[in-house]
Amino acid sequence: MSQPATAPLRRLLRYTTPWRLRIQAASLCSFLNKLFDLAPPLLIGAAVDIVVQRENSWFANWGVVALEDQLALLTFLTVLIWGLESIFEYAFKVLWRNLSQDIQHAARLDAWAHLQKLELAYFERTHSGRIMAVLNDDVNQLERFLDGGANELIQVSTTVIIVGAIFVAASPTIALSAMLPMPLVIYGAFKFQSRLEPLYGEVRERVSRLSSHLANSLGGIATVKSYVSEQYEIEQLDRESQQYKIANAAAIRTSSAFVPVIRMVILVGFCGTLYLGGKMTLDGQLDVGIYSVLIFLTQRLLWPLTRLAETVDQYQRAMASTQRIMDLLDTPVGMVSGTTALKLHPGDGAVRFKDVGFAYTEGHPILRDLNFAIEAKQTVGVVGATGSGKSTLVKLLLRFYDVTDGAISVDGIDLRDADLTDLRRSIGLVSQDVFLFDGTIRENIAYGSFDKSDAEIEQAARFAEAHEFITRLPNGYDTRVGERGQRLSGGQRQRLSIARSILKDPAVLILDEATSAVDNETEAAIQRSLERVAHQRTTVVIAHRLSTVRNADQILVLDQGRLAEQGTHENLLAQNGVYAKLWHVQTGEQTTHDPS
The missing domain is CATH 1.20.1560.10 (ABC transporter type 1, transmembrane domain)
Structure with a gap:
């Protein structure tokens, strides 16, 4: 009308x-x-x-x-x-x-x-x-x-x-x-x-x-x-x-x-x-x-x-x-913040998925009946084939979307009840698709942590093994990175993203395919940085390369939106299931376990 x-x-x-x-x-x-x-x-x-x-x-x-x-x-x-x-x-x-x-x-x-x-x-x-x-x-x-x-x-x-x-x-x-x-x-x-x-x-x-x-x-x-x-x-x-x-x-x-x-x-x-x-x-x-x-x-x-x-x-x-x-x-705000304060610090951040189901479009579920718990300070890997729901899990944790069924809680507080600003300030995200703003390196590292000093920014860059390449640039930390950071290499952009998360000092750290698009040398440097930043934090590692998560405290294997397997690297290989098959495809190693 x-x-x-x-x-x-x-x-x-x-x-x-x-x-x-x-x-x-x-x-x-x-x-x-x-x-x-x-x-x-x-x-x-x-x-x-x-x-x-x-x-x-x-x-x-x-x-x-x-x-x-x-x-x-x-x-x-x-x-x-x-x-x-x-x-x-x-x-x-x-x-x-x-x-x-x-x-x-x-x-x-x-x-x-x-x-x-x-x-x-x-x-x-x-x-x-x-x-x-x-x-x-x-x-x-x-x-x-x-x-x-x-x-x-x-x-x-x-x-x-x-x-x-x-x-x-x-x-x-x-x-x-x-x-x-x-x-x-x-x-x-x-x-x-x-x-x-x-x-x-x-x-x-x-x-x-x-x-x-x-x-x-x-x-x-x-x-x-x-x-x-x-x-x-x-x-x-x-x-x-x-x-x-x-x-x-x-x-x-x-x-x-x-x-x-x-x-x-x-x-x-x-x-x-x-x-x-x-x-x-x-x-x-x-x-x-x-x-x-x-x-x-x-x-x-x-x-x-x-x-x-x-x-x-x-x-x-x-x-x-x-x-x-x-x-x-007049567009209605679909994501309404809760009112419960969520003041998490490194060392906090126990995450629980209880009967979680989610669909972007009604009738086409992406996640089904997910049940798992992540203890505070634990590192958990999430693996699975393309389309298994790994990235959707990240969006739900950050409450970019609300679950269709079930509930997700952090330290016992339902995400829908938690203050949205508190929740997102407590979570750090390092993704494969790094976005840098058209500003200086200093401004990009401090994005979201605007009150940090230059000394804290530099310390974060050192932890991310970015300080050395930054100082070689024409204007150091005041070098402009260009639109979407196009003047920097993929590895350099990724290190700045890690430095940004380090400076944020989140209780929960999410690494979404953070090393999948870089060379082996850069990957090794980024892995060292991630190990430092993940220490004493609840860490969720979304990975395509299984080698990235083999040392995780536990690994969650998603298959068509369901939790197919759960355990350590050795336990999952011993089960000779979905994870073992993925490992075999990526490494070429033959499993010695009887498939029957």
């Missing part, structure tokens, strides 16, 4: 409540600026009246009889009105521009802050390009409307009201003729708005897809080049950009028709004023000065209404963007 056209505006007004007084002040300045902007036609009419009526002019009726005094008063009023118009123009521009910047900043920050609260599943089902389009394009579109469009709407409305009032006061007959087209103008504006709404919604969607494609291609630029697929990517971008052009063309065709239609409607009112007003003036029923005022005011009414099309166009773009921003802000 589609929402009414005014729904985005109502949502925007609710969101901007903290700025209500500033909005009212800016709106008042816009109104006063337009009020004084409409005064010059009255001054022109007064000048004509002085020249024609002389001692019987409007000013003479106010007690200023001498012609020189009337001209002096007219000059004074001209300077005053133009001065006030300029003052209020400066005021509304400053107020609206600062407001647009503040609201733009707040909307982007609020949207980003809300994104931080959303569960991992949201990011896995939502294209990053769509998110970036909301944070950049949509927020900027809202800023552009607040910067100019809001003032334009107020001033057009002010023009219609004031000019209408003057026409009614001067001559109800001419007012009826001049204002008769106005309902058609207003109806046309809303009609065009309703037609533009879905068109601009489609434009914003195409922007999202275009941004998503660009982000995806840039992220895989090495793959693009290695497979010589540059031309293919150009063709893909051309296709997405063409769809964006088509969507925009439909909106442009509709919005461009507005000005000519409105111009012709207003022409009817202008001709009515010109003819009826002129006839009444010739018949002596209307002063020449008032007739002059009405002619000039009709012109002043014409141009703002022709710009109404542009304003409606800008408004509709802004409302389409507002809808998407508010939809993001």
Whole structure:
């Protein structure tokens, strides 16, 4: 069911409540600026009246009889009105521009802050390009409307009201003729708005897809080049950009028709004023000065209404963007933090899985009936074939997802009851896919531990055997690593990730395929680092290489989401089951146990 056209505006007004007084002040300045902007036609009419009526002019009726005094008063009023118009123009521009910047900043920050609260599943089902389009394009579109469009709407409305009032006061007959087209103008504006709404919604969607494609291609630029697929990517971008052009063309065709239609409607009112007003003036029923005022005011009414099309166009773009921003802000947070404090220190952190089942999609379970316990300070290996559920287990431990069935506890506290910040601060993760931010080495090691000193950062790097290669870099710890750490080798990135975990000093350490993508020498250095950091901590080692976990206190073997085997390396070899077969495949050693 589609929402009414005014729904985005109502949502925007609710969101901007903290700025209500500033909005009212800016709106008042816009109104006063337009009020004084409409005064010059009255001054022109007064000048004509002085020249024609002389001692019987409007000013003479106010007690200023001498012609020189009337001209002096007219000059004074001209300077005053133009001065006030300029003052209020400066005021509304400053107020609206600062407001647009503040609201733009707040909307982007609020949207980003809300994104931080959303569960991992949201990011896995939502294209990053769509998110970036909301944070950049949509927020900027809202800023552009607040910067100019809001003032334009107020001033057009002010023009219609004031000019209408003057026409009614001067001559109800001419007012009826001049204002008769106005309902058609207003109806046309809303009609065009309703037609533009879905068109601009489609434009914003195409922007999202275009941004998503660009982000995806840039992220895989090495793959693009290695497979010589540059031309293919150009063709893909051309296709997405063409769809964006088509969507925009439909909106442009509709919005461009507005000005000519409105111009012709207003022409009817202008001709009515010109003819009826002129006839009444010739018949002596209307002063020449008032007739002059009405002619000039009709012109002043014409141009703002022709710009109404542009304003409606800008408004509709802004409302389409507002809808998407508010939809993001209204996205429910699926992962609600518990309230139980979880203050773990190295030496704590007993983990228990009890009857744990999990499915990303209902009806397609990934983990089934998992039951095992990890004692505090114990090192446990988790192995299994690809797709057995090893990485899912990591996501559940960090509570990126909640279990579908059963419960996971740390030191007897259900993860769903634990304070989420406490939980994640107590767990360190070193994964195969290391992510480094586009900053310095120092900043990347200290990420998440922002209060650590330079000495502590260096000590963590030494423990991770990273200090030596860091000092050989051009700027040492202040060397920038590039986007995603692309200026460093895989082994160097991995050591920085280990240093980051060491600095965090977690009670529970998770190593997810931490050495699977490095050479043997680097693996040996990383293993030495991991042994240091894992000492006296609860450590979970997710491994593809079984040699990585052969010295673990216990090894869990997953098979199609179930716990197939559990024990030490020697015990599992003796069972001659799943683990023994994996060991045989990786080492080529023949088992000596009877398979029967």
